[in-house]
Amino acid sequence: MISETLISAGDMGLFTNYPTRNGMFDEVLSSRGPVQNYYKQLVSSFETISSSEYQTMNEAAKRSFLYQGITFATYNQNSKGVERIFPFDLFPRIIHQAEWNTIEKGLLQRTRALNLFLHDLYHDRKILKDGLIPKELVFSSGNMLKEMNGFTPPGSTYCHISGTDLIRHSDGNYYVLEDNVRCPSGVSYVLANREAMKKTLSHVFKQFNVSQVIDYPSALLAMLHSVRPHGVDEPVCVVLTPGMYNSAYYEHSILAQKMGIELVEGRDLFVEQDFVYMNTIYGPEKVDVIYRRIDDAFLDPLTFNPDSALGVPGLMSAYRKGNVTLVNAPGTGVSDDKAVYVYVPDMIKYYLGEEPILNNVHTYRCDVKSDLGYVMEHMDELVVKPVDQSGGYGIFIGAGRTKEDIALQREIIKSNPRGYIAQPIMNLSVHSTYIESKEKFEPRHIDLRTFTLIGKDFEYVLKGGLSRVALKEGSLIVNSSQGGGSKDTWIVS
Amino acid sequence: MLSRVAENLFWMGRYLERTEHVARYINVAYFASLDRSHPRQHELTILSITDMIGLPKPDAGNELNEEEILVSAALDDTNPVSILSALYSARENARSVRESISSELWEAINNFYLFVSEYPVDIYKTRGLSDFTNHVIQHCSNVRGRIQQTLLHDVGWLFIQLGIQLESTSQIVRIMISKLNDMSEINKLGLSRTLEEQQWDVLLDCLEAKDMCKKYYSHIPNRENTIEFLLFCPDFPRSVKSLFRSILNCLKKIDRKNTKGNKTIDFRVAKLVSKYQYLEVEEIDDNLPDFLEELLSKIYLISDLIVDEFFK
Numbered sequence: 001m002i003s004e005t006l007i008s009a010g011d012m013g014l015f016t017n018y019p020t021r022n023g024m025f026d027e028v029l030s031s032r033g034p035v036q037n038y039y040k041q042l043v044s045s046f047e048t049i050s051s052s053e054y055q056t057m058n059e060a061a062k063r064s065f066l067y068q069g070i071t072f073a074t075y076n077q078n079s080k081g082v083e084r085i086f087p088f089d090l091f092p093r094i095i096h097q098a099e100w101n102t103i104e105k106g107l108l109q110r111t112r113a114l115n116l117f118l119h120d121l122y123h124d125r126k127i128l129k130d131g132l133i134p135k136e137l138v139f140s141s142g143n144m145l146k147e148m149n150g151f152t153p154p155g156s157t158y159c160h161i162s163g164t165d166l167i168r169h170s171d172g173n174y175y176v177l178e179d180n181v182r183c184p185s186g187v188s189y190v191l192a193n194r195e196a197m198k199k200t201l202s203h204v205f206k207q208f209n210v211s212q213v214i215d216y217p218s219a220l221l222a223m224l225h226s227v228r229p230h231g232v233d234e235p236v237c238v239v240l241t242p243g244m245y246n247s248a249y250y251e252h253s254i255l256a257q258k259m260g261i262e263l264v265e266g267r268d269l270f271v272e273q274d275f276v277y278m279n280t281i282y283g284p285e286k287v288d289v290i291y292r293r294i295d296d297a298f299l300d301p302l303t304f305n306p307d308s309a310l311g312v313p314g315l316m317s318a319y320r321k322g323n324v325t326l327v328n329a330p331g332t333g334v335s336d337d338k339a340v341y342v343y344v345p346d347m348i349k350y351y352l353g354e355e356p357i358l359n360n361v362h363t364y365r366c367d368v369k370s371d372l373g374y375v376m377e378h379m380d381e382l383v384v385k386p387v388d389q390s391g392g393y394g395i396f397i398g399a400g401r402t403k404e405d406i407a408l409q410r411e412i413i414k415s416n417p418r419g420y421i422a423q424p425i426m427n428l429s430v431h432s433t434y435i436e437s438k439e440k441f442e443p444r445h446i447d448l449r450t451f452t453l454i455g456k457d458f459e460y461v462l463k464g465g466l467s468r469v470a471l472k473e474g475s476l477i478v479n480s481s482q483g484g485g486s487k488d489t490w491i492v493s
Numbered sequence: 494m495l496s497r498v499a500e501n502l503f504w505m506g507r508y509l510e511r512t513e514h515v516a517r518y519i520n521v522a523y524f525a526s527l528d529r530s531h532p533r534q535h536e537l538t539i540l541s542i543t544d545m546i547g548l549p550k551p552d553a554g555n556e557l558n559e560e561e562i563l564v565s566a567a568l569d570d571t572n573p574v575s576i577l578s579a580l581y582s583a584r585e586n587a588r589s590v591r592e593s594i595s596s597e598l599w600e601a602i603n604n605f606y607l608f609v610s611e612y613p614v615d616i617y618k619t620r621g622l623s624d625f626t627n628h629v630i631q632h633c634s635n636v637r638g639r640i641q642q643t644l645l646h647d648v649g650w651l652f653i654q655l656g657i658q659l660e661s662t663s664q665i666v667r668i669m670i671s672k673l674n675d676m677s678e679i680n681k682l683g684l685s686r687t688l689e690e691q692q693w694d695v696l697l698d699c700l701e702a703k704d705m706c707k708k709y710y711s712h713i714p715n716r717e718n719t720i721e722f723l724l725f726c727p728d729f730p731r732s733v734k735s736l737f738r739s740i741l742n743c744l745k746k747i748d749r750k751n752t753k754g755n756k757t758i759d760f761r762v763a764k765l766v767s768k769y770q771y772l773e774v775e776e777i778d779d780n781l782p783d784f785l786e787e788l789l790s791k792i793y794l795i796s797d798l799i800v801d802e803f804f805k
Contacts, residue, residue: 068596069588069603244589256592263592268495279496281648281747281803 013047014054014441018432025170025429026443027093038094038208038492043432045204046091051439054090058434061090061200070192072247087485088193089433090200091441093448093467097211097493103166103174104461106357107452109348111162114181114335115454116351118158121334122148132350133343137367140418141340142388143333145296147303151320154227155456158329161220162452166358170427175361177426177447179336179344181328183293186449186466187216188251189486191258193466197488211463211491217258219453219460224259224289226455227325235288238262238278240269242294242310252293266294271314274321289325296330338387338421339365361426366417375413375422379406382422383476384413392479399425428476431487433469445470447478448489464489498593499652500804501586506640506656508583509602513633514664514699515576518545519566520626521698525691531684537675542566545671547574560618567625568614576629580606595643598636605632651743655799658743662736663792665700665723670785672696693719700731720781721774733788737766740795747803758802762795 020029028039049057062085065071071083095103120127121138128135138144163184165177194213198205221237228235241252243265256263268278269287277284292299298308303316318324334340342363345356364371364382375382379398386394396409413420430443446469451462467487468478478484519542526538539557543550546566551557567576584606591599608628617625637657644650676692693714697703706714706722709729714722726732730739744759769788777784 066607067600067604069591069599239592244585249588253588253592257596261592262495262498263590264495265497268497281494281496281499 014049014051014434015043015047015432016440018440019442021443023170023427024443025168025172025427026431027168027429027446028432028443030172031094033096035094035096035099035492038096041207042092042094042204045207046441054434055439057200058090058436061088061196064196064199065192068192070188070250072250073245086189087469087471088189088196089469089485089487090197091432091434092197092488092490093431093446094208094490094492095464097491100211100463100491102357103450104463106174107162107164107450107461108454108459109352109354109357110164110176110179110344111159111181111452111454113344113348113351114159114162114179114332115157117347118329118332118335119152119156120351122331123150123152127347127350130350132346133340137339137365137418138334141334141337143296143331143337145331145334147316147320148329148331153329154229154322154325155458157227157454157456158332159335160223160227160327160329160454162454164358164450164452166448166450167361167426168429168446168448170429174358174448175426176341176344176358177361178338179341180449181332181336182295183328184449184451185248185251185293186468186486187451187462188254190451190462190464190466190489191216191254193486193488208490208492211493213462213464216451216462217255219462220255220291221259221261223453223455223458223460224291224325224327226458227327228288229322229325232288236261236286237289237291238264238287240264240266240290240292240294242266242298246293248293255291266298266308266310266312269312269315271312271318274314274318274323276312276315276318276324287324289327291327296333299326299330338363338385339367339418342421361423364422366413366420366422371422372413372417376410379409381424383425384409384420384422386419387421388419392477392484395477397425397476425476428470431467431469433471433485433487435471442473444473445476445478446487463491494593494648494652496804498590498649500800501590502593502649502652503656503799503804505583505586505590505602506653507660508579508586509633509636510657510660511579511664512576512583513630514661514668515546515566515574515579516626516629516633517701518542518668518699519563520623520630521695523563523622525695525698531682531688533682534679534684534688537678539563541671541675544674545668548572563622564614564618568609568612568617570610577609580609593649595639597643598639601632601636601639605629605636608632648747651747652803655740655743655747658736658740659792659796659799661731662733662740663789665731665733665736666785666789666792668696668699669720669723670782670789672699673782673785690715696723702729702731705729717774717778720778724769724777725772725774734769737769741766744799758798761798765791765795 031039065085071085073083127133128138159181161184163180166174167177168174190213224237225235238261239252239256241249241263253263264278270277276287278287294310297305298310300311300313300315301308302313319326342365345360348354348356364375366372366375382398384396398406428445428447431446432441433444435442446467448465448467450465453460467489469485469487470476470478471483471485522538522542526535536557539559539562543562548565565572565575569575570577572578584602587594587599587602612625640653672692676689679689693716694703697706697714697719700723702722706719709722709726710718712718722729722732724733727734729735741759741763744762748757748759
């Protein structure tokens with residue numbers, strides 16, 4: 001459904017010879033309704049910018065990320081690390097407020113259901129008894145923690161922060177690609193992208209009525225306060241980081257700074273008599289809520305990985321006594337397992353008695369015989385993913401692969417069917433993205449990482465999120481660790 | 494305040510101050526030595542730079558590779574005492590506490606680091622020495638302004654001050670030791686008195702103290718008034734006496750609530766440094782090199798006391 005000539009080929013500008021392809025949903029060209037007009041306005045604003053002017057702006061924006069230290073380091077070339085910025089595209093993505101309202105409702109509904117599921121799983125397991133979800137599926141997940149059995153965290157909240165990934169299909173609808181309810185990252189780039197956007201293209205930005213994103217840190221702090229342990233009035237909240245060599249360290253420090261709370265490492269904390277303290281220059285100070293950015297396995301060497309130097313010995317015991325709150329709760333990983341994902345729409349009906357607002361991408365579970373049979377026969381039409389990994393690692397896209405590659409992948413799946421799911425290659429929407437080597441815009445595939453907060457009597461969804469771009473032509477993998485970039489996302493009314 | 498954060502702030506202050514002293518020393522000493530009245534004077538200066546910064550002594554007999562030494566002092570990331578390395582450490586300390594400091598301060602330090610790390614070595618060693626060192630000095634005062642203006646003057650700020658003051662004291666003493674060595678070399682060569690006198694000028698310039706020294710004494714700087722000014726002037730903020738006073742003030746404020754041990758840290762440090770408040774230049778002039786070495790060892794001892802008291 002590629003359109004009439006919104007962009008006329010032949011004009012010398014950033015959109016010269018902009019490629020259009022049938023069957024691809026280009027949000028800039030194919031959108032209808034008010035968004036269509038917003039994009040028209042946006043494109044004509046960008047068309048007044050010459051290519052060299054745009055390059056200057058692009059460089060200035062990149063430079064501002066470098067100056068603010070919004071970088072990640074790689075240590076293979078140089079012991080002091082080579083610092084890189086995450087590519088940022090100045091052409092924003094627009095979602096209309098009305099459409100966003102529906103997405104927002106869907107995200108809250110989904111996160112509520114996941115919380116109810118986790119509570120059920122660690123208590124009565126009704127959903128398993130009622131046969132809605134196969135027991136083996138849940139118990140075979142490495143992320144189910146026996147330490148959580150029978151324990152209810154404050155507000156009965158497990159997934160306080162949920163980073164749901166959405167994609168837009170060529171039918172124009174949004175689908176949930178995956179849930180991320182362990183330590184979802186990326187929100188700092190939403191904040192940084194917005195700042196860079198406003199400073200670089202203020203004359204464009206001010207033409208639109210864009211929802212703000214700057215309220216995220218205060219919402220996050222309010223959520224942390226809401227789940228404080230029983231009997232604590234003024235909780236001491238901290239962010240727990242693995243340290244500054246972690247690739248998300250910038251995010252950990254910026255969130256702590258914007259909330260005005262301490263950023264601690266495991267070595268700053270200790271547990272005494274089942275209470276958690278931090279070492280200050282004036283002695284120990286009690287800590288009540290920990291927004292932890294380290295994985296379950298490293299939280300407490302006494303309970304989990306005994307070699308962990310990142311965690312705090314005795315933390316789980318203090319947690320189970322209700323003396324400290326961990327955000328997100330340990331053991332949430334069982335609910336964002338990609339094989340469990342298949343059942344989230346059923347969970348929504350089961351726990352909430354509602355129809356799912358956001359749909360799943362159709363998913364084949366390789367541990368189900370009939371599904372496995374289908375997957376084996378249709379490898380070239382599917383994307384195969386490990387159930388248990390994030391960051392775009394281990395993904396196998398069948399299309400264009402050799403027979404040998406496919407045969408090898410079949411064997412890998414057959415050796416561990418529970419370890420894999422498969423989904424049809426979704427036609428991820430594309431978006432106009434500046435390609436530096438070509439000095440002009442071209443369509444690239446995008447998705448949307450959203451951020452939902454749930455606490456005790458507290459719910460919040462960040463308006464917009466992180467639109468991630470697969471910068472490589474034709475690539476569907478948007479993760480920053482795999483060469484992806486990002487865009488500012490505007491909710492416009 | 495987390496002990497780890499206090500420690501990082503302390504070292505951030507120390508490394509920043511070190512950067513500035515090294516840059517100023519290179520700048521002043523190098524350009525002063527270009528008006529040479531003796532062919533060995535320039536060579537002595539280059540040796541003096543290696544000595545002050547703590548680079549390994551070049552082999553006697555071999556011709557000095559001036560460019561190599563100057564690059565090593567400033568831009569060599571494998572040399573742990575170069576400007577680049579000191580600044581890298583300052584920035585790593587700042588980065589690990591960036592949630593505790595203002596964005597303005599962090600960005601000032603980060604920009605400073607980017608300036609130094611991206612400075613082209615070829616330009617530096619041919620025609621950029623003045624430009625580079627002047628920019629480093631400007632960046633330092635910019636960073637110091639951000640420390641003063643954009644942070645709460647709370648206990649974290651006190652630890653930064655403590656780091657700056659302690660480093661500054663030790664750099665002043667090191668620079669004095671280094672310059673005294675230069676002068677004894679000049680004496681050995683039997684060079685002119687004027688040349689020796691010029692060295693006092695250079696010493697004061699290295700510490701941004703020449704104009705105020707002249708004003709204070711209404712006299713051209715000589716050995717006696719230069720030494721007195723840098724060690725004992727109560728009104729000049731970069732004299733050892735003033736810096737010790739500031740260090741004690743910081744420690745008193747930090748220590749308010751600390752009850753570790755019987756004797757407070759400010760008591761113990763005061764005991765170490767109190768005699769310097771009442772010394773006169775006549776009492777030390779006979780054996781200045783030993784006096785300065787002893788002073789330096791006390792400064793290192795104060796640093797150890799602080800580390801033990803707050804960071805362990």
